[in-house]
Amino acid sequence: MPRRSAPIYLDHNAGAPLRASVREGMIEVLSDTGNASSVHSHGRRARGRLEAARESVAQLCGAKNRAVTFVSGGTEANMTALTSTWRDQGAPVYLDKLFRSAVEHPSVVTGGRFPVGDQVVVPVDSNGIVVAEALKDLLVGAEPGLVSVMAANNETGVMQPLQEIGAIAKEHGHFFHVDAVQAAGRLQIDLDEWQADIITLSAHKFGGPQGIGAVVARSTARVPAPLMIGGGQENWSRGGTENVAAIVGFGIAAQDALEEVSDVSHLAELKSKLELGLRSVCPSTVIFGETAPRLANTCCFAVPGIPAETALIAFDLERVSVSSGSACSSGKVSVSHVLTAMGVDEPLARCALRISMGWDTSASDIDRILEVWPQIVDRLKPDARHEAA
Known part of the structure; x- marks a missing residue:
């Protein structure tokens, strides 16, 4: 009986394996x-x-220890940040609107604690990058509000020009939130350079445990109203007994990620090898956000005519775990709101697959992908290997 290959995990953007x-x-x-x-x-x-863990997370973000508030994960972190009620220099401040991009994570798309009528969607270009002029037009003359933009997209890996967006928000008197869940451990976080008032993190994206995240403020003088109340934990910023074991795991993962983030060249090399290989198998392969700055670990691609759902099953049978995009959709494969906002036609969007690498990814993992993918294509759409781009 032939020996089965070891399982391969290439879905780090959904959740990275726990570090030893x-x-x-x-x-x-x-x-x-x-x-x-x-x-x-x-x-x-x-x-x-x-x-000690708080200090490690603060170092990962270049923040002060007291600016870090531990919460139950990225979704709670975003819910905490997305509120119209803040305190600035000790005085209450009420923000009028939430300005969020069209490609945000579902936990931001819902608007957090902002009513639906107080949410404004900022358009993106064909790469999924916020249209700066459109944002500026929305902010000029508007009452102070909250701008919310992710550092890097969970589906495509496309990175936003946060320094430019932060400058626009500040110039027109608005607060700025950055969802840095996919950025932590993958690019340098700099709240001052981004001019971000607050960022949000989740430990399980870079090898920490699930169920723990953080809200990190640039200044403890400008913070959102707590979401969870009832106790004085987390300097009165988040009630409830702290999950010390998970927080310690978060801190250790942050230390490891901080050491790795200065050099992600090996991931960039693996991504380049992967994308060249995908194109050599099928010249018609579409790589989403290809001409934009992207995370070194993320490749979102499609071959026209090969549905993502069918391809995912085929990969799984080969003991390779990849994704169709966001993992926060009850396990369903549906049309991505991110790709829709980028102007991708629905038939092509339904073919989108995401391969996301991380701290435990090796060259042999990519070799395995490029070994099984031609076999999958030949089963699902044999003529795809001869179609022009």
Whole structure:
């Protein structure tokens, strides 16, 4: 009986595998006892671990320790940030509108705590990049609001010109939120350069545990009203007993990611090899956002006539895990709102696949993709290998 190949995981944008260092650190905490709010020795030990993790996350973002608030993940982080009620220099501030791009993550598309009528969608170009002039037109003369733009798209990997967007927001008196969930560990985060008032993170995108994230402010003097209230945890910014084990795992993953983010050239080389290989198999392959700045780890592509749902099943049978885009759609393969906003026709959008790499991806993983993909194409659409681009 032929030996089956080892499973390959190439869906890091949905969730990266847990790092061994993170697992070991969390197990150590789970075998201990202590509420970080307690004053006895067990509680103080838990508090020390929590604050050490806070420092590591702050370093990943170039922020102050006290500016980091731990929450349950990226969605809660975005819900916390997306509110019309803020405090600035101790005084309450009420923001009029939410200005968010057309390609945001579903947790931002819902608008957070802004009513539907107070949400304004900012258009993007064919690469999914915010149209700066359109944003400026929306902000000029408008009452102070909140601009929300992701650092990098979870489906295409396309990066936004945050420095330009932040400058526009500041010039016209608006607050600025950056969803940095896909950026953390993959590009340098700089709240000052971006002129971002607040960013949001999720640990499981770069090898930390699921169910833990953070809201990180540029200044503790300008922060959104808490979403979760009921206790004084997190400096009164998020009520509820802290998940110390998950927070410690977050901190360890942040330390590892900070070391890796300075050099992602190996991922860029793997992506280049992958995309050249995909094109050599099918010249008609479309790579979304190809001419825009993209994360080194993300390739979103389609071959016309090969539905994503069918291709995903074929990959899975070969023990290769890839995605059709966002993982936050109840496991359903549907037309991507991101690709729709980019002007991609529905038939092509239904063929979109995403390969996303990370800390454990090797050259042999890409070799395996390029080995099985021609076989899949030959089964699903044999003539695709001869169609011109």
